Amino acid sequence: MLFYFMARIKLDLPSVFSFSTEVPIRVTDLNYGGHVGNDTILSIVHEARVQYFNSLGYTELSLAGVGVIMADSAIVYKSESFHGDTLRIEVAAAEFSKYGFDLYYKLSNKATGKTVAEAKTGIVCFDYQIRKVAALPTEALEKLQITDSQ
Numbered sequence: 001m002l003f004y005f006m007a008r009i010k011l012d013l014p015s016v017f018s019f020s021t022e023v024p025i026r027v028t029d030l031n032y033g034g035h036v037g038n039d040t041i042l043s044i045v046h047e048a049r050v051q052y053f054n055s056l057g058y059t060e061l062s063l064a065g066v067g068v069i070m071a072d073s074a075i076v077y078k079s080e081s082f083h084g085d086t087l088r089i090e091v092a093a094a095e096f097s098k099y100g101f102d103l104y105y106k107l108s109n110k111a112t113g114k115t116v117a118e119a120k121t122g123i124v125c126f127d128y129q130i131r132k133v134a135a136l137p138t139e140a141l142e143k144l145q146i147t148d149s150q
Helices: 038-055 138-149
Strands: 019-024 067-077 086-094 100-109 115-127
Touching: 019 038, 038 067, 038 086, 038 100, 038 115
Parallel strands: none
Antiparallel strands: 019 086, 067 115, 086 100, 100 115
């Protein structure tokens, strides 16, 4: 099979995830193959990110005074997921810079523990009023690093 000879994306996930949430798979999350579509995985990652920020007292529009933009994403699909499954999504922050950080995600089937996907999103701080990249606020950095080290 050609698939095995193609270059593959590899993600080095953190050893500890500081946050987790659960998302049930709806019938509308399925594609023509009868399993969760690739676009749905990115939507589920977005939901987990919003819940993670909320757990820290933030939103995507106000991370200690600045907004955020997802600058890039990578997803490695590991197994299928179907209607009726509940996914457990673990989230960890890492790779901090002056202007942002990466979020890592591990999506697994709650019932079986089998990994469904692994993902990473690059998060850049953004000032929506002046439409420019902004520095990662110290307050947010400290909270993200504290939850990352737990």
